[in-house]
Amino acid sequence: MALRGPKVWLWRWRPNPLKRRADRIEAWVLLAVWALAVLIGVSVGTAVSRTVEDALARERAAWRPLVGRLAERAPGTPAEGGATTRTDRVWARATWTAADGTSHSGQLRVPAGSPAGTPVTVWTDPEGGQVTRPMTPSQAHVRAGLLGGAAGLAAAAVPLAAGRALRNRLERHRIDQWATEWSRFGPMWGRTTG
Template sequence: MGAIRGLWRWRRNPLRRATDLVEAWLALAVLLLVLVAAPVLGALVGSVAQDALQRSVREQRADRHIVTATVVKKLKGAEFEPDPDSSTAQEVRSRVLADWTAPDGTARHGAVMASLNTPHKGDHFTLWTDQHGLIVARPLDSATATTHAVLAGFGAALLTAGLVDSGRRFVLWRMVRRRYARWDRAWERAGPDWGRTGTGS
């Protein structure tokens, strides 16, 4: 908004100072950067983030496997807790002792979180593991990766616009300080008795 107001300095006015014209050019440059450079930079950042995240999606899909585990017993004192990886906050998991077979054929046994409300011995549930059967997080899905990339691009565009406008404000602040310094020097040259009769001012 300040950049748009700065364009008003171009209007013809006998009192227009050289700094007013500089401010107008600065406002135009900032406006062009915000309207052109910020979206372009945002698109580039979003594209790079999309490539990196989709590559991560492919790698996770190749490295992580879903296996079926069998409940041996529910661990005493285990409380239900929300699954942070689930799409709904209503899904709960409970801590159980379970057996499962890793993708490489290794038998595994240990305490895990099962997506079961009331687990009983022999109940089956699924787990995400690596090739050796170690528990891993659910792989990132393509849609979520795209959402993150879009947000990264949007954030980069906003950050660019903010930095450009901050630069404009800093330059204007310096210009105003110099203007005030010139006024102070002019007042000092005028002397303490300016405006008195017979002083020639």
Template structure:
């Protein structure tokens, strides 16, 4: 036999073998179940999460409206770490009612300048909805995160199960040694 050659047998835990224990068969089935959970559960969780997030973003795009507003206060020049600042604005709603509120606008604008703000169905100021491209990227990232979370849970559960199986094997070896060990302590001559 060559040095360094692997002699690994595939599916050895399912083959008939006098050294095979019930714990080995249980471990083989648990490995198969964990792989199936990762493949199917991770894919399903990622897909459902991505579709749900995409639905939320589509609803936001449908419910939010861009409205022309006028700045009521000057905004300070851009600071080194910020290009947007909070300012008071006034806008006219689609029903003709005039509203005022505070929102984020570009820095360095004077009072009376026109800005675009976003309102929801009730007429309250909200953030701009994500574009289709940004929403698709965010939905994909959320879906991938959900798939990785399911994978992490399955791997963590498998690690705990593997620890329990190893402890059980060690206990079985200890009880078998208790039966066989005293016979080896006797002198033969």
């Protein structure tokens, strides 16, 4: 187990006679990389979150439910007692008329065994095409937050990776300097007096 002393805050910026120019550069690079990562991550995350939430709000405003009719009997047998669960629903073809009077058809999830002509709710876009049910505002907020957070983390990883590459380069430069100095002074340690 290694013994460690108390943690010294901001040790990279404290005066030290052994600190080289490369150490000072590394300290500033590290500070700049973290500041840039936070700034880029927050900016990109916020922008993506707002964009997603605005797009989902436009969907909620534009998409409308229409009443359609089953074009065929739904496969399966109806559930007993009239109550259907998610597993009691099957795909069946339905038809509906859009607001502009055009006729459309598509597959919908309906209770098993529903007879042809049964009214069903169909969510449509402004052109009358079938779409999924739009997200509620709370669902949209959660999705926008998750996508914004993921985009922010991905964007913040770019300056962090670049900073890591720069630190590796500085480390190689430091090791080369040590090797040069060791080649000058190392042989002097082997000399003895006498």
